[in-house]
Amino acid sequence: MSDYDAIVVGAGIAGLGVASQLQQAGKKTLLLEMYPKAGGRMQSYELPGGYKVDIGLHMIEMGKKGYCHELGTRVGKEFEWAAFSVTLDLYDEGAWHDMQTYIQLTDEEKADFIELMKGIATLEEADFKAWDNRSFGEWLDKNGMTGNLREVWENMSMIMTTIPDVREQSAGECLYIAREALIKGRAVLIAAYPRGGMWGVIGPMVDAFQELGGKLELGARVEQVVFEGNRAVGVRVARKGANPIAREWRFVSTDLVTAPLVVLALPIWHLDKVLDFDREHSPLPGWWLKRIEDIRGERTGLLGYIIGTSRPLYERQVFMSALSSPRTGLPLQAFTPTAFDPGVAPDGRYLLVTDNVAEPWELEDKFNLGRLMEQHWEDVKEMYSFGEDEVDFALPYFTTGCDGLARKPGLTGDFKPDLQAPGVDGLYFAGDTYLGRGLAIEGASRSAILCVESILG
Ligand SMILES: Cc1cc2nc3c(=O)[nH]c(=O)nc-3n(C[C@H](O)[C@H](O)[C@H](O)COP(=O)(O)OP(=O)(O)OC[C@H]3O[C@@H](n4cnc5c(N)ncnc54)[C@H](O)[C@@H]3O)c2cc1C
Known part of the structure; x- marks a missing residue:
C-alpha cells in the first residue's frame, strides 16, 4: 500500500x-x-x-x-489579466519608436506582408515540424525579408526565443508562436500581465x-x-x-x-x-x-534590473525591445508593470523591468557579469532618461536557465x-x-x- x-x-x-x-x-x-x-x-x-x-x-x-489560462480554468480558477500588449516599441538611434511608424511599408510591400501573415495563420503542425531543425534566419532569407521589416521580425523572434541571433533560433518554434498569436490575437506577438504579477x-x-x-x-x-x-x-x-x-x-x-x-x-x-x-x-x-x-x-540567459521609481519612466502599455543596447551591445527587452497594473506599486510609485539577452557563458563568469550589469545600468538610464535621485530601488538579477531548453x-x-x-x-x-x-x-x-x-x- x-x-x-x-x-x-x-x-x-x-x-x-x-x-x-x-x-x-x-x-x-x-x-x-x-x-x-x-x-x-x-x-x-x-x-x-x-x-x-x-x-x-x-x-x-x-x-x-x-494554455496557462486554460490550466487555471481546468482546475476552477480564472486568472485576472491586464490589457494585452499587441504591439512593440523599438529603440533605435537614441529614441523609442512605435512599430507601425517604424516599418513604413509601400502599398506593394503591405500587400505582400498581408499575404505572408495569412500564410503563417494557416500553418499546421507538419509545417512547424518541417522548420524545427532549420533556423529563423533561413526563413527570413527565404521570404526576402530586409530593412526595417526584417529588424522588427528579428526583435520579435529574439523575444519569442530569448536567443539573440536569428541563425540560432528554431524557425518551427517562431512560426508556431506567430501562428497562435495571429489566430488568437490578430498580431504576430501578444503578451499579457496577470493582475498582481x-x-x-x-x-x-x-x-x-x-x-x-x-x-x-x-x-x-x-x-x-x-x-x-x-x-x-x-x-x-x-x-x-x-x-x-x-x-x-x-x-x-x-x-x-x-x-x-x-x-x-x-x-x-x-x-x-x-x-x-x-x-x-x-x-x-x-x-x-x-x-x-x-x-x-542548451539554455538561455538574461541579466537585468527591477526598478522602482517616483516618476513613470514609460507610460505606454507595450513591450519594448532593441536589437543592440548602446554599451553592452546585447538585445534589450523591457516593460513597465505599473502601466498594465498600477496595483503592483504603492500610490505615486512606478516599476520598470529591463533585461539584456545573453549567452549563459557570458554570465557565468561573475566578473564579466559585473561589468555587463554596470553597462546595462548606464544603458537603461540613457534609454529612459532618468536620474539616480528618482530611483527608490534597482534590484539586479540574472539567470542562466531562463525559459527552458x-x-x-x-x-x-x-x-x-x-x-x-x-x-x-x-x-x-x-x-x-x-x-x-x-x-x-x-x-x-x-x-x-x-x-x-x-x-x-
Ligand atoms: C528571469 C526570468 C524571466 C522570465 N521571463 C519569462 C517571460 O517573460 N515569459 C515567459 O513565458 N517565460 C519567462 N520565463 C520562463 C518561465 O518563468 C519558465 O518557463 C516557467 O516558469 C517554467 O516553469 P516550470 O514549472 O517548467 O519550471 P520551474 O518554474 O523551474 O519549476 C521547477 C520547480 O522545481 C523545484 N525543484 C527543483 N529541483 C527540486 C528537487 N530536487 N526537489 C523539490 N523541488 C525541486 C524548483 O525549486 C522549482 O520550483 C522567465 C524565467 C526567468 C528566470
Missing part, C-alpha cells in the same frame, strides 16, 4: 498544474517543493512599502487566450491544489526517485532539520515516500540530482540518458524529451524543457496539460 497515488516534484507552474489536475481526477497527490515558496521561475516577492515584483521580466504570451497565477494555482485536497510540502527537496526494477515506486525527501550536521558535511538524511506514479516537474538540467545517470545502475535506457546529457546545457534548430517540437520516461513504468515529466510548444510559460503549461492527458489516458 503506497502513501500517495501520485507524487509531483517541483511547484512551478507545470508542477502545480499537474498536481491539481491529478488531485481533481481523484488521485491522492503530494506536491514537493524544495524552496519555502511555490512558483519556481515565476516566483514573486512583496517588498516593504507595497511593491510586488517578480524575479525578473515576466509577461505571459497569449494571456487569457493561452506572476503571483496572480501562482497564488490561485496553489489555492486550487489545496482546495481540491492535495498536500503541498514546501522546503522539501527530493534527493532521488526510488525504483523497484523498472517501476518508479516513490521518492526520497530531505526535510529541513532532519540531520543537524547535513549543512556542513552534506550528509543528507531522507525519508521514503511512496506512490505508484512520480512526475518530475523540474527542468532537465535538474534531472541528474534525482535520477542516477550511471549507465550500469540506472533503470533508464542509455540512449535517453545520453540525450539529456547532450542537451541539458534553448529554442534552437533541432531542440524544439518532437526533438524535445517526451513526457513519459522510456523503459520504466510510473515516471513522467512536465515543464518547459519537455514536449510542448510556445513561449516558456505557455510551453510549461501546455506540457502540464499533455502530461496529465497522457497519464489519465
Whole structure:
C-alpha cells in the first residue's frame, strides 16, 4: 500500500498544474517543493512599502487566450489579466519608436506582408515540424525579408526565443508562436500581465491544489526517485532539520515516500540530482540518458534590473525591445508593470523591468557579469532618461536557465524529451524543457496539460 497515488516534484507552474489536475481526477497527490515558496521561475516577492515584483521580466504570451489560462480554468480558477500588449516599441538611434511608424511599408510591400501573415495563420503542425531543425534566419532569407521589416521580425523572434541571433533560433518554434498569436490575437506577438504579477497565477494555482485536497510540502527537496526494477515506486525527501550536521558535511538524511506514479516537474538540467545517470545502475535506457546529457546545457540567459521609481519612466502599455543596447551591445527587452497594473506599486510609485539577452557563458563568469550589469545600468538610464535621485530601488538579477531548453534548430517540437520516461513504468515529466510548444510559460503549461492527458489516458 503506497502513501500517495501520485507524487509531483517541483511547484512551478507545470508542477502545480499537474498536481491539481491529478488531485481533481481523484488521485491522492503530494506536491514537493524544495524552496519555502511555490512558483519556481515565476516566483514573486512583496517588498516593504507595497511593491510586488517578480524575479525578473515576466509577461505571459497569449494571456487569457493561452494554455496557462486554460490550466487555471481546468482546475476552477480564472486568472485576472491586464490589457494585452499587441504591439512593440523599438529603440533605435537614441529614441523609442512605435512599430507601425517604424516599418513604413509601400502599398506593394503591405500587400505582400498581408499575404505572408495569412500564410503563417494557416500553418499546421507538419509545417512547424518541417522548420524545427532549420533556423529563423533561413526563413527570413527565404521570404526576402530586409530593412526595417526584417529588424522588427528579428526583435520579435529574439523575444519569442530569448536567443539573440536569428541563425540560432528554431524557425518551427517562431512560426508556431506567430501562428497562435495571429489566430488568437490578430498580431504576430501578444503578451499579457496577470493582475498582481506572476503571483496572480501562482497564488490561485496553489489555492486550487489545496482546495481540491492535495498536500503541498514546501522546503522539501527530493534527493532521488526510488525504483523497484523498472517501476518508479516513490521518492526520497530531505526535510529541513532532519540531520543537524547535513549543512556542513552534506550528509543528507531522507525519508521514503511512496506512490505508484512520480512526475518530475523540474527542468532537465535538474534531472541528474534525482535520477542516477550511471549507465550500469540506472533503470533508464542509455540512449535517453545520453540525450539529456547532450542537451541539458542548451539554455538561455538574461541579466537585468527591477526598478522602482517616483516618476513613470514609460507610460505606454507595450513591450519594448532593441536589437543592440548602446554599451553592452546585447538585445534589450523591457516593460513597465505599473502601466498594465498600477496595483503592483504603492500610490505615486512606478516599476520598470529591463533585461539584456545573453549567452549563459557570458554570465557565468561573475566578473564579466559585473561589468555587463554596470553597462546595462548606464544603458537603461540613457534609454529612459532618468536620474539616480528618482530611483527608490534597482534590484539586479540574472539567470542562466531562463525559459527552458534553448529554442534552437533541432531542440524544439518532437526533438524535445517526451513526457513519459522510456523503459520504466510510473515516471513522467512536465515543464518547459519537455514536449510542448510556445513561449516558456505557455510551453510549461501546455506540457502540464499533455502530461496529465497522457497519464489519465
Ligand atoms: C528571469 C526570468 C524571466 C522570465 N521571463 C519569462 C517571460 O517573460 N515569459 C515567459 O513565458 N517565460 C519567462 N520565463 C520562463 C518561465 O518563468 C519558465 O518557463 C516557467 O516558469 C517554467 O516553469 P516550470 O514549472 O517548467 O519550471 P520551474 O518554474 O523551474 O519549476 C521547477 C520547480 O522545481 C523545484 N525543484 C527543483 N529541483 C527540486 C528537487 N530536487 N526537489 C523539490 N523541488 C525541486 C524548483 O525549486 C522549482 O520550483 C522567465 C524565467 C526567468 C528566470
